[in-house]
Amino acid sequence: MKFLKSRFAYPLAAFCLVISTFLQVIWLFQIFNAQQIKLKEDLDMGMGNAAKHAIYASLIEETNPLSKYKEFFLSPEWLNLKLALDNAGAKGLTKIFSYDVSEDSAMISLTLQFNHKLQIKDKKNNPDNFPITPKMQSYAAYSLKYMNHAVDSMLYSFHIYSLHYYRIYHYSxxxxVSSTYPSKADKLSYYSGLYSYNLQHLRKYQLLVPSLAGAxxxxxxFYLISSSLMILLTSATFYFILKLLKSQLLYANARIAFTSNMTHELKTPVATVALALESIVKYKLTDEPVKLNDYLEISQHELQRLNLMIDKVLNLDQTEHxxxxxxxxxxxxxxxxxxxxSSLQLQLRQNGSDVSFEASEIPCFVNGDPVHLTNVFxxxxxxxxxxxxxxxxxxxRCKCVxxxxxxSFKDNGPGIALIYQKRIFERFFRVQNNENIHNVKGTGLGLYYVQQIVLKHNGTISLKSDLNKGSDFIINLPAAT
Structure with a gap:
């Protein structure tokens, strides 16, 4: 099970994240295509409305225009009629549009004329073969200007800010006739139908948009934001789950190591006491008071250490709850x-170690629990x-500031590597040479217990250490007032 967790957890999480992202991309791609089609439909409707308003604007300069006559050209009925007329086409068909406005009436005439004999037309300037007056040309220029303005406003309302072009065609x-579209331009994303934009119907207008991606x-x-949040939340969820699994795995391994090390720690003083008592009986050390006293001191020290370890485990459980x-x-x-x-003098002599204590000239008192603070030291x-x-x-060294x-507890030992210093106070954590193998047996509870007791006394504990240069544990406690 451990093998499966360690080997497949991260690849499986990465695979799920990739699949989730891939599905989100496909979903967004489908929405992009659907929104692009919808935008083109909206542009077609907008072009129809722009042409309708361009025709309406051309009537403003009419003399004594009738309101109903003008409003008719804003109605959907007129738009449908105009589109039908614009799209009508056949060989020999001529579309004739005329209107006349008087003080009390207005007349509109729509004529579809089929010629049996094709007439020769001026295909360059007047393919519709009717006279073009200066007034008609003026109306056409005014209507084109208005049409461009209406199209710009319409594109702005659809959030299309990129370059766009237009083409002008003969009506019949x-x-x-003319175009602003470069001959070597990029592929078009949208091109509209042909729309007439004045009552003379001399020209038709076509809109060209190279790119609709921005709009x-x-x-x-909102789809992009929600999708990004979904991917982000999914990634964060996988990250915290994997981090939790890793912590749980480390915690489980630490408990296994703790059980093994604690067994050794408990057996060592018991074995030492048993060996001392056996030696006293075997060698009849009651007749040798000096040796007997040494063996009894050793036994007393080991029993004291055993009692301290038991208290440490019990206190830890109480601290956790x-x-x-x-x-x-x-x-x-x-x-x-x-x-x-003083209580460690025997251990100091056996280990060849030395402890020097620099006391403060000023008495240092705290309001604290003597038993637990003594255990900390x-x-x-x-x-x-x-x-x-x-x-x-x-x-x-102890001082009052x-x-x-x-x-301060400063030694000249091997020190602690920087990568372990942030975790040294964690429960069950021990600095490792190799996985679950330690040069010195221990429980991994000592420093955790020390930190918990110091915190309960409203103090702090910190570590300063360099590898191969020793360690310095510094406790900061509030002085008694």
Missing amino acids: NNLL VLYRMR GELPLIEELYDVQTGIDQVI YNLIENALKYGGRGVKLFV QDRIII
Whole structure:
């Protein structure tokens, strides 16, 4: 199971994330195509409305125009009729449009004339073969200007800000008259139908737009935002799940290592005491008081260490559940450190180590639990002796700085690598040479317990360490007032 987790968890998460992103991209692509089709339909409708309003605007200059006559050219009925007339086409067909406005009436005439004999027309200037007056040319220029303005407004309302072009065609035979579209321009995303834009119907107008991508993406903005949030949330979810799984796996491995190491830690003092008692009986050391006293001191020390480990585990469980009571009283920090150093003299002699204590001239008192604070000092000094190696030197200093008490435990041991320093106070964590293999057996609970007790006393603990240059644990506690 561990093999499956470690080998396939990350690839499986990455695969799911890629598939999720791929599906989101396909969904967005389909929406893009649908929105592009919808935008083209809206542009066709907008072009029809622009042509309708261009015709209406051309009537403003008419003399005494009738309101109903003008309003008719804004109606959907006229738009349908005009589109039908514009799109009508056959060989020999001539479309004739005329209107006349008087003071009391207006007449509109739409004529479809089929010629049996094709007439020769001026295909360049007047393919419709009727006279073009200066007034008609003036109306045509005015209507084109208005049509361009209406088209610009319409495109702006659709959030199309890119370059666009137009072409002008003859009304009858759709021959190209003029164009603003470059001959070597890019492929067009949209081109409209042909729309007449004045009552003389001399010309037709066509809109050309090279790109609709910007406008389509703007219409899709909420889809894009939701899709991006979905991908982001999915990625964040996978990240936190994988991080949680990794933490759980490390925690499980740490518990296994803790069980193995704790078994060793508990068996060692028991075996030592058993061996000491066996030696006393076997060699009849009751007749040799000096040796007997040494063996009894060793047994006493090992039993004290065993009792401390049991208390450490019990206190840790209470700390985790917030049930660890603190019996606070006025506590002399320097006296507590002296007592701990004295209790470790036998271990110091056996290890060839040395502990020097620089006490403050000013008494250092805190409001704290004497038992737990003493355990804190014991843990830090014992760790320095245990992990520092034979002959390690430990320098303990206590000083009062305003309303704070600073206690430093500095050794010349192997130090702690930077990558481990942020995790050194975690439960069950131990600096590893190889996975679950340690040079010195331990529980991984000592520094976690130390930090929890210091925090409960409203203090802080920090570490300064360089590899192969020793470690310095610094405790900062509030002084008693």
